[in-house]
Amino acid sequence: MVISNTGVEITNVDVDINNGVPIRVGESGQIITFNLRASSNPSGADVSGTNLWWVEVFTNTRSDGTGARYAETQASFPPSAGLGVNTPLFAGIEMALNNGEVQLDLSGVQSCASQVPYLCFTLSRNPLTSPVYTLTGFPDSSALMECIEVACIGEPSLICSAI
Numbered sequence: 001m002v003i004s005n006t007g008v009e010i011t012n013v014d015v016d017i018n019n020g021v022p023i024r025v026g027e028s029g030q031i032i033t034f035n036l037r038a039s040s041n042p043s044g045a046d047v048s049g050t051n052l053w054w055v056e057v058f059t060n061t062r063s064d065g066t067g068a069r070y071a072e073t074q075a076s077f078p079p080s081a082g083l084g085v086n087t088p089l090f091a092g093i094e095m096a097l098n099n100g101e102v103q104l105d106l107s108g109v110q111s112c113a114s115q116v117p118y119l120c121f122t123l124s125r126n127p128l129t130s131p132v133y134t135l136t137g138f139p140d141s142s143a144l145m146e147c148i149e150v151a152c153i154g155e156p157s158l159i160c161s162a163i
Helices: none
Strands: 008-019 030-040 053-060 069-074 095-104 118-125 135-137 145-149 152-154
Touching: 008 118, 008 145, 030 118, 053 095, 069 095, 118 135
Parallel strands: 008 135
Antiparallel strands: 008 030, 030 095, 053 069, 053 118, 118 145
């Protein structure tokens, strides 16, 4: 239940990749596991309910996620991940979505350097959420995303970047 009319305001998203790098261009079925932490504005709203969160993952050509997107997909949170998408958020307190999992399909991607230098994670409101609430990035929408430079193997044994 939303406690305030202000809406939920995320000030920062931070992601730690647990497993799955380096990623390989030209291959499908690559599993990436991660933990996502979201910091929120203390003057924003709390939210609790079901199906609250949606995490989209994609590769990108730019560190801010505004470049070309490839291999866009939705993350899942297995039952062993705790509350996962049902995790409540309390204003001003960091929320953690742990053990997220995504399966990347990079079968149509051919270049590390020009198509996969960054792996981006975007937090949004799940369209099936109950109750419906407002989610915004504070001070702007860039607060809802983190892009991480990742190791990538592609063009015969070329590693385009490293963590």
